[in-house]
Amino acid sequence: MTIQQTPGHVLPARDAAKMEAAMAVGSFAIGTGEFAIMGLMPDIATNLHLTEPQVGHAISAYALGVVVGAPLLAILGAKLLRKHLLMLLMALYAVGNLATAFTPSFASLVAFRFISGLPHGAFFGIAAVVAASMVPANQRAGAVARVMMGLTLAMLLGNPIATFLGQLFGWRSAFALVGAIALCTIALVWRFVPDRRDEPRSDPRKELRAFKQPQIWMALAIGAVGFAGMFCVFSYLAPTMLEVTRVTPQWIPFGLAAFGVGGIIGNIAGGKLFDRLQFRAVGLLLVWSMAVLLFFPFAAGSLWGVLLGIGLVGTMIALAAPVQIRLMDIAHEAPSLAAASNHAAFNLANALGPWLGGMAISAGFGWTSTGYIGAVTALAGLGIYALARRMKGGD
Numbered sequence: 001m002t003i004q005q006t007p008g009h010v011l012p013a014r015d016a017a018k019m020e021a022a023m024a025v026g027s028f029a030i031g032t033g034e035f036a037i038m039g040l041m042p043d044i045a046t047n048l049h050l051t052e053p054q055v056g057h058a059i060s061a062y063a064l065g066v067v068v069g070a071p072l073l074a075i076l077g078a079k080l081l082r083k084h085l086l087m088l089l090m091a092l093y094a095v096g097n098l099a100t101a102f103t104p105s106f107a108s109l110v111a112f113r114f115i116s117g118l119p120h121g122a123f124f125g126i127a128a129v130v131a132a133s134m135v136p137a138n139q140r141a142g143a144v145a146r147v148m149m150g151l152t153l154a155m156l157l158g159n160p161i162a163t164f165l166g167q168l169f170g171w172r173s174a175f176a177l178v179g180a181i182a183l184c185t186i187a188l189v190w191r192f193v194p195d196r197r198d199e200p201r202s203d204p205r206k207e208l209r210a211f212k213q214p215q216i217w218m219a220l221a222i223g224a225v226g227f228a229g230m231f232c233v234f235s236y237l238a239p240t241m242l243e244v245t246r247v248t249p250q251w252i253p254f255g256l257a258a259f260g261v262g263g264i265i266g267n268i269a270g271g272k273l274f275d276r277l278q279f280r281a282v283g284l285l286l287v288w289s290m291a292v293l294l295f296f297p298f299a300a301g302s303l304w305g306v307l308l309g310i311g312l313v314g315t316m317i318a319l320a321a322p323v324q325i326r327l328m329d330i331a332h333e334a335p336s337l338a339a340a341s342n343h344a345a346f347n348l349a350n351a352l353g354p355w356l357g358g359m360a361i362s363a364g365f366g367w368t369s370t371g372y373i374g375a376v377t378a379l380a381g382l383g384i385y386a387l388a389r390r391m392k393g394g395d
């Protein structure tokens with residue numbers, strides 16, 4: 001069963017586009033805030049007297065904040081209007097990033113990144129439910145992908161700009177910028193997201209009961225494990241470009257932009273592929289992920305090679321929309337919690353990837369070992385997918 005729309009709730013195309021754009025600004029803020037630390041890793045390490053793997057712990061702290069906050073805030077906010085919940089989540093995101101901009105130490109950096117991560121998954125999850133509930137049923141994946149487009153635009157534009165500003169004015173300015181964009185999002189959501197007083201309110205107990213379905217946990221496991229490789233490589237892109245590719249720091253924003261181009265292509269392709277193949281699309285995308293992750297170590301030795309390699313790794317974002325819609329379909333009694341939990345799963349991958357990559361680097365296997373570690377996680381995700389297909393409820 002899927003999320004149902006009624007004629008009175010389907011918005012005219014123009015109003016739907018404005019609503020999706022308003023929420024996409026929020027996903028742009030979140031994408032910039034999540035990934036900016038990766039491009040500025042050497043700067044943060046130098047300023048706070050840390051090692052790059054220690055900064056990787058701050059990345060993992062953000063991801064763990066998403067894991068904790070996505071289901072928790074979705075449940076706590078279940079009785080609120082979705083529009084109001086979106087605004088509150090963005091306010092918390094603004095506070096966390098503005099606090100990061102003024103952090104004095106490693107301990108507070110980790111704490112503020114954890115706080116910043118708390119509203120991440122719930123915002124994406126609620127935004128996906130809102131977008132999918134106000135368009136025709138056969139346009140749901142496209143609507144979710146358009147909201148997610150803010151995330152991919154953050155990879156293409158937001159992160160390179162934040163990295164450039166961080167290199168020019170200090171890394172703290174990047175997080176101040178993210179906080180400002182989050183505040184703007186609050187105003188846009190208030191203006192363009194419909195104020196639906198008749199929308200069905202979630203019952204937290206009913207949503208939790210829906211999670212007894214094994215297929216929900218299989219889908220979440222695919223995201224948590226199969227997606228870790230992208231973060232494993234991307235988290236250490238900046239030091240890899242400096243130490244392996246041997247380019248100057250000014251080239252790092254171009255690496256981030258290449259990743260963003262791949263992300264935009266993958267986001268569009270993922271939505272179209274799921275609309276055509278349904279759950280089978282996830283298996284194909286995991287095979288693709290293994291291939292591009294194995295290619296990256298061979299490509300990292302030259303400038304054009306690393307740009308191509310990281311761009312291909314960026315296409316792995318294609319997994320996001322298919323897994324999101326899959327969860328919303330099989331957890332039809334718990335759309336908000338399922339959609340939010342999807343981002344918790346993907347950010348568990350964001351914690352797992354840098355942690356595994358950091359261990360390999362610290363053990364002396366080199367910066368490019370992240371590609372091989374990532375390929376193994378994609379293979380594990382493919383194994384989970386195969387098991388899900390064999391179980392009752394698999395497509």
